[in-house]
Amino acid sequence: MAGYLESIIRNQHCKTNTYINGLLEKARNEYGVDSSEFKGIYNQYFKIPSKKSALKNRRYYEAEVTGKDIPKGLERLYRRSVAIDLLSACACECVYCARGYFNRFALSNTEIQEVAKYCANDKFLQEVLITGGDPMIAPSKLKLLITELASKAPNIKIIRIGTRLPVQDPEMFDPSLFTFFESMKKRFIIEVALQANH
Amino acid sequence: MYQLKQFEFHVSDISTLLNMDFTGQDIVVNKVSRIGQEIDHSIILCNPDQMDYLKKINTECLVFCCKKTVVNKKNLSYIISPDPEILFFRFINDFLVNETDYWYEGIISVNSTKYPDVVFGYNVIIGKNVVIAPGTKIGNNSVIGNNVVIRSNVEIGNSCIIKDNSVIGSSGFGFIRTDDGLMQIPQIGFIKIGNDVIIGSCCSIEKPTMGHTIINDNVKIDDLVQVGQNQEIGKNTIITTGFKGETGAKIGSDTFIGMGVTIISGEIEIGNRCIIGAGTVVLKSVPDGKIVYSKQMNEIKGDSGEKIKEVFYNFKKTW
Numbered sequence: 030m031a032g033y034l035e036s037i038i039r040n041q042h043c044k045t046n047t048y049i050n051g052l053l054e055k056a057r058n059e060y061g062v063d064s065s066e067f068k069g070i071y072n073q074y075f076k077i078p079s080k081k082s083a084l085k086n087r088r089y090y091e092a093e094v095t096g097k098d099i100p101k102g103l104e105r106l107y108r109r110s111v112a113i114d115l116l117s118a119c120a121c122e123c124v125y126c127a128r129g130y131f132n133r134f135a136l137s138n139t140e141i142q143e144v145a146k147y148c149a150n151d152k153f154l155q156e157v158l159i160t161g162g163d164p165m166i167a168p169s170k171l172k173l174l175i176t177e178l179a180s181k182a183p184n185i186k187i188i189r190i191g192t193r194l195p196v197q198d199p200e201m202f203d204p205s206l207f208t209f210f211e212s213m214k215k216r217f218i219i220e221v222a223l224q225a226n227h
Numbered sequence: 228m229y230q231l232k233q234f235e236f237h238v239s240d241i242s243t244l245l246n247m248d249f250t251g252q253d254i255v256v257n258k259v260s261r262i263g264q265e266i267d268h269s270i271i272l273c274n275p276d277q278m279d280y281l282k283k284i285n286t287e288c289l290v291f292c293c294k295k296t297v298v299n300k301k302n303l304s305y306i307i308s309p310d311p312e313i314l315f316f317r318f319i320n321d322f323l324v325n326e327t328d329y330w331y332e333g334i335i336s337v338n339s340t341k342y343p344d345v346v347f348g349y350n351v352i353i354g355k356n357v358v359i360a361p362g363t364k365i366g367n368n369s370v371i372g373n374n375v376v377i378r379s380n381v382e383i384g385n386s387c388i389i390k391d392n393s394v395i396g397s398s399g400f401g402f403i404r405t406d407d408g409l410m411q412i413p414q415i416g417f418i419k420i421g422n423d424v425i426i427g428s429c430c431s432i433e434k435p436t437m438g439h440t441i442i443n444d445n446v447k448i449d450d451l452v453q454v455g456q457n458q459e460i461g462k463n464t465i466i467t468t469g470f471k472g473e474t475g476a477k478i479g480s481d482t483f484i485g486m487g488v489t490i491i492s493g494e495i496e497i498g499n500r501c502i503i504g505a506g507t508v509v510l511k512s513v514p515d516g517k518i519v520y521s522k523q524m525n526e527i528k529g530d531s532g533e534k535i536k537e538v539f540y541n542f543k544k545t546w
Contacts, residue, residue: 036253046235046255064498101413118240169321176367177348200233209350212334216349 034129037122038080044122045074048116084164102136110156115170119163121197124159128162140175140219145177148185156187165194168206174209175209179216196225231259231323238289238304241270245318250297251304254287259319272315291315297420348385360396366422380415380434384422384444392429395420399433401454412436417457420443427452427468433476443480461499479515 031132037043044051053075086187099105104112116135117128136144157178164171171190178185195202210219233461235257242249262277263399267286273296281290281298289304291311292298335342335351344361347455351365354373359365363373363377366385371377375389378396398414402426416435421443427450435456442448442460446533449468456461458472461480469486475493478484482497485505490497495502497513504520 042253044237044253045240046237048235049259088267116243122237133239135244135246135248166240167322169374172350172368179349180367198235203232208334212350214492 030083032035034078036079037061037129038108039193041077043075043077043124046121048200049074049121050053058059074121076124078124098147100147101140101149102134103144108153110158111148112158112160112173115141115159115161115164115174116167117162118166119161119197120194120201136165136170138170141174141178145174145181147181148178152184154182154184157185157191158189158191160191163192163194163204164190165192165206168203168209171206172209175213175217179213186218187220188217189222190221191224193224195223234323238306241289241318242306243438245306245314247306247308247314249289249304249306252287252301252305253291256287256289258348260288270315270318272311274312291318344424354391372428380417380433381420382418383420384424386422387424388418388431389426389449390428393426393431395426395432396434397431399435401456401474403435409416410458414456417441418442421462424448430454458491459463468504 049070053070056064056070060066065087082171094113102114104114106112117131117133118135119126122129148157149174159171161176178188210221213219235255237253238249239253241256248458254268257267258266259263260266260269260271260397262271262273262280263498265271265284265288266396266462267367270289271291273281273290273292275293275296278296278298281296281303284300284303287302287304291306291308291314293309293311293368294307297305297307306314308475316447317516321339335347339345339347342359345359346362346364346535348365348367348369350368352370354371354375356374357371357379357429358375359371360379362379364382364389364493365371366383368385368389369383369389371389372393374392376394376397377383380396381396383389383395392399396418399412399493401412401414402445403412403458404408404410414434414436416437416439418432418434420426421440423445425447427448429450430448430452432454433456434440436535438457440454440456440458442454443462443490445462445463447467448454448466451468452466454474455472455474455476460476460478461482462479463480464482464484466484467479467486468489470484472490473493473495475512476490477496479499479501481499482501482503484497484503485507488503488507488509489507490509492510495509495512498507498515498517501513501531503509503513504518507519507521509519
């Protein structure tokens, strides 16, 4: 087992930022330790999983199609759509996140260009899901990927982005990203899935 | 032009974004500071000669440094690299800087009603008061500053930055003496600018009579530079302020041109990997890998007080 989950079990220390710490403090002061408001935040970010259950509940699986021809960071399960793991970093690290099982990575600029090239060569592809990690945490990489897809892959029509950033760390959410998405609205249908708790 | 945006990163996230390992605790950082003035939870760049400062730090910080510089302290986390400076600046550039400032007119993708017949790429950022001629091509992710004028027959690549008040494609300065006086030579050529090029403020890139003025990929040009007709500048070349070149002069790749260099003839070629010192007047071609500089600090004999009057007098005479 590699990745984040191993490190929190080993160090008995969870990764949280000041915003989440503040939320926990607020819930503790306003509702008390036994309240569901407090437990909701505590169980998501602060509860350290036991080693046994963490090892048992490995429900993830590798996509079979990650073969020779598919570039790094790309996962192909369906004919019409593809998932791109841009990077493994996220604004917040939930203790049960499946990402914790994997090694850390981030696509380099040349790898992003390769991903765009792959998408352009497949006629059946129409839809791209950009995920990670949280792609919004690195706007420069996200902008590069989307502009590359826009100019090189005319077959791609829908872009879906999964993010937690506006909920987990609202101040980090960059307003210039909004103007960027606005400028791309004629080219793509952009769907942003805001994941508050999952 | 740029400002730091608000951020809060774990050290492990930074190491992920840069594809580098880190040592020490996985602390949270939210500022960038200069060494010697470090604040709690900040990112610091440390050069080998600044090691003493590291020993004094008592707060939690992330340090970018090379292997020799590491000091074993619990409060410090490290990202170790042989080129910490490059890594540090790359991280700030890519992830911490807000490229769109308040003065920008907006982002343009593909086409705009304000600039009809201009072929834009995606995510092109345009400043205020910009004039762009029809038929111009501008690539993805390029930034065009305020008051920039782009005239006809210009092609700009991806991820270029053109700073305020520059003129791209003004017609070249060429005249022929005829019986009637001076006749303008028609300037109907093209300008081609590659990818990742930076052109400073108040520069002029001139359109040639025929053929192309070419600026290749990754060339960085400082403020107040004039790139003349039919010149070709090779990849990764740096041109600092005040450069002027005669029509048709060629500069190779990976070359450094110092301040105020002048090339006096169009037949001159400067090779690859050259360094041309500040103020040099280039009289003949320079082969690859040479360092060239002008004779400087010519001393005039005699007392300066007397000479200043003399120089002033001579200056007036010539004027």
